[in-house]
Amino acid sequence: MLSFLARTMVKPISLVKPVSLVKLPGRYLAHQEGLPRLPVPPLQQTLERYMQVLQPIVSQEEWNHTEKLVDEFRSPGGVGERLQKGLERRARKTKNWLSDWWLQTAYLEYRLPVVVHSSPGCVLPKQDFVDRQGQLRFAAKLIEGVLDFKSMVANETLPVEYLRGKPLCMNQYYSILSSCRIPGPKRDSVINYEQTKKPPTHITVVHNFQFFELDVYNSDGTPLTSDQIFTQLEKIWNTSLQTNKEPIGILTSNHRNSWAKAYNNLIKDKTNKESVKTIQRSIFTVCLDAPIPRVSDELYRSRVAAQMLHGGGSRWNTGNRWFDKTLQFIIAEDGSCGLIYEHAPSEGLPIVALLDYVVEYTKKEELVRSPMIPLPMPKKLRFNITPEIKNDIEKAKQNINIMVHDLDIKVFVFTHFGKNFPKLEKLSPDAFIQVALQLAYYRMYSCVCSTYESASLRMFHLGRTDTIRSASVDSFAFVHAVDDPDKQNQEKVELLRKAVQAHRAYTDMAISGQAIDRHLLGLKLQAIEDLVSMPEIFMDTSFAVALHFKLSTSQVPSKTDCVMCYGPVVPDGYGVCYNPMDDHINFAVSAFNSCAETNAARLAHYLEQALLEMQNLIQCTPKSKL
Template sequence: MPILQKQPSQGRKDSAALPKVPVPPLHQTLDMYLRCMRHLVPDQKFRATRAIVEEFGKAGGVGEMLQRKLQERMDRTENWVYDFWLHDMYLNNRLALPVNSSPVMVLPRQSFKDRKDFLRFAARLIAGVLDYKEMLDTGALPVEQARGQLTQGVQWDPLCMDQYTRIFSCYRRPGPKQDTQLEPKAGTGAKAQAEFIIVACKNQFFVLEVAVKSRRLGDTELLVQLERISKMAENAEERLPPMGLLTSDGRTDWAHAWDILMKDATNRETLDAMERSLCLVCLDEASASGGGGADLTDSERAMLMLHGGGHGRNGANRWYDKPMQFVVGADGVCGVVCEHSQFEGIVLVHCTEHLVKYITESARKPVAPVTSASDLPVPRRLPWRCSPQIQGLLASSADNLQRLVRNLDMDVHTFNSYGKEFIKRQRMSPDAYIQVALQLAFYKCNGRPVPTYESASIRRFREGRVENIRSATPEALAFVRAMTDEWDRHTDAVRMSRLQDAIKAQTHYTVLAITGNGIDNHLLGLRELAQELGMDRLDIFKDETYLLSNQFILSTSQVPTTLEMFCCYGPVVPNGYGACYNPQAEHILFCVSSFRESTETSSAVFSRALDHSLLDMADLCSRTAAAATTTTANAAVATRTAAATAAASPARSTNQKQAFARAPPTKGK
């Protein structure tokens, strides 16, 4: 079967049937904004902010005018916030992609017997990629669904599948002020129908055709081709400068280098191949000395996947503009690096889980007969023309990447005391519970609440991406204070009540976010629309409180998996934390990141505080349950005693006996 079925994917067709993202009521958003920030800023600053917000939202004011314009934009576009959000979150961001923007998935550890075993694994991975691509092209990927929030639980809500169409077809091109997303255009001819991947090996890039005469190459044929590439990469005389380093630099610096490269016809052809290829497969050299990947901790594997270990290891064996880079390390360190502007983490999870299952099943099958190598097109090395100016930029990119490597502080650890099943037994949402635990952990470390970001999918809507759940709620703060500063002032019953209130508040905001009623996208749309209309920067958007509201000291996300793998990413501000978590039945895996240059953060310290917070919360739940059981048991004893007394005393009425009989039974967890 051909690698690329030419009929279009069903993603966009399915998306057209979904509702549009709504524009929330103006005053609902403004009220919620004030509520979210009230406890995060000093009283005097908040009073000034409230006055500014009231002026913005007054009848007949600029807020109402922008709201009408936003509703008009909703009527004439598929998704009124998508472009605003995409540019603000990603394309305008000038930071380097590794660590700062591109999340990674770290696969289960592998143990390769030799070089051939390593390349065989990579060949099976490529075959799995092609299999997944075929599912996308033929519309075989089922439409995902989520529990019905738009239908009040009456039925499951279908989710927008547009993001899947971008995995193998898009590209992020650098720009001096703003990057550009490239998408294949219909009717552009055979040139746009890529049937090749790029293989990175020893910092060199090779074109590997994955289909011959419309027939997809199998595992054995791919292995032959990878062996060829591996041998070609060993040739030191033909080795070219490590051009992948340029893509690891800040986006403005990389755009400058891109402009220089594009002046040469050879470089233009190479960059065009990079843009049109299906994906990158990175064959990494062993990163660790001695025992190889088996000696590496999960934290070390995560960091190697995020930045490649710097220019001295595999940091140049990447091309960060590609949506998908599949990394296979000779030491068994394997994973996926994704360019985040194209799709969200759940897309990465589903694709990666398919690959791992495919590789596992493929390894059980008999080895297919080897096709004669002469029947396969010879892989070709992508050429570069490297001027002295580019050589200087490469040296600068290498230094910048090395600073990023030194700066990243990562702690990947598993909390083993309990998992999501214990939380469910408390009749609490595991996600909301973990978010409250993150608030408690940060407060233990810093003694204050901070703006917190939790990504929430809005794929229930056409072209939906994400909204922000603002987890630093007033209710969460009340709970963490009762567990820390105000411990002596409260009983367990009060603490438990505050925990339940915090869980309810978190759950309520989650529902608002996933149904298109969060505040962040709405405020962003109002701000960007005002700029489009040529209005001076409005007071509400230059107010210190608004600027603070977008400094997410805690950037969090739940990325659950069904296999032994994990997702991680870096912090989004210099003095912040990235906290990705993967709740399982009996444990929770956390990936906590921060920057070493900040004196305010330590990933290890935060992780310890998080473990203690989870234990404290479980202890509270257990003590409260035990107290309730004791109270109920005492009531039951009293009931039996009273009933016996009543039976012995004719003076007690039948109604009294019936009332005692209705006493609640003893309940366990």
């Protein structure tokens, strides 16, 4: 399978309000239309690079076989040229030749549960409240902050982001609020209700498995203040004290085909249909969670990460979610908090930029207390539970509990140095970390594996991601040389620097639309669309190995001292996400307990050792010799 957890690798963006707070209608559209279109890379270039990336991850025999298939595929007048021309025609006719295909194949046709397998979570710093009042006050301030951010989106005053002096596509910011995934029997869909004639003015709040519609705007269109929101949240809390309710939200954690069947059962009832529609239409969801079980400080962050990803199972907070909602902010009574987002509309960076903005907003002092105008009671959403729906819920409980026990996750802070150290050595911090990951994996398994790191294509109109392939000829040369007693430190450092530079070069290639993975996917999908027989290059063992990403990685940098997390994309693989701060690095490593060969804590240990060893190599080798 392709690595469907496409994520973003870009520097953190400072989102501050622009000088103009006046609505700027048309600004977004004008900006978007001015962006370049995603190119279709030259066929020969992609095929040559494909053969290069296969070298460290397949046997010589497999490589030789693939070389013959590639030569046949790229022969003049052959199937490769025909598919390439088809892609080029598609690129001329569409705003982005890849975006619709990617949305469908990577997300909407993906049938595994979005929980763990697709939706990333984010662990925010622990808040210092320890009771219900603190929880609700923080939640109210967070809601007010998101609404403030939403006003910039609605007024089209959101600052345009730039990467290396080039403007980036801002479309994802306009897709994450008021949107929801809708289950289908073979393919899901995503609806953005902000684009409808009557955009929503409410959010969903869920507590003790019970859902509420909370209007967050006054009749004159102004947003409620945090004081007013706090009052409304208290009403919700007091109305939802009973916990003996069916956890209807747990249905959204199921396999997509199972959820689609249960969904059709659920909405046969008119009341249920209206309640579901209210959740789907809401601007976002706030989950007021029960406190997570007490654990040691060492285990705390890992336990919170698991809560963000899956809610802890049927006995804890999984029923306190609607996993199809694009944005769900999670605030527990013990001060743990974060977010989980449904991945189809957006990569990680716009989500983290929103989080950075909101976290800063929550720190603002209240200058003026709001006048307490009586507000209507938030509407509790009712569900009629038939025996059939009850049965669906019980099955979903069983399935999520299996998933919860299977997820092995380790969140840790590497405290010895942060991104400042590689920068001082004139090395890319991201590339340095990626090479360390290659060394850690090699130490564990005595081989390297196909490694995915996401690269942003947001320099292009409607751009999503492509793949940076971290397992390269140069990284393999370095990790193979580290333990070679016949090699001097000077040579090892030269190989390290070469590996880091090679990764940086591949990154530059990827963000400029010249990487291989999305191009190969496009050629394959073009073949399916043209109803020609599938070319052998895509049926080859090497192609399967190349797409079996045992390391699925992502840098998601943030100004906030947080870290994103997600599950592995293959049964025998790892998910690794990291946020490099100036003097430390936050890591989240995941694996599946059902695979005897993988262990998240073990990879975390080897990763820490690899980073220290690489630092030591550089520091102990005189610069004059480099």
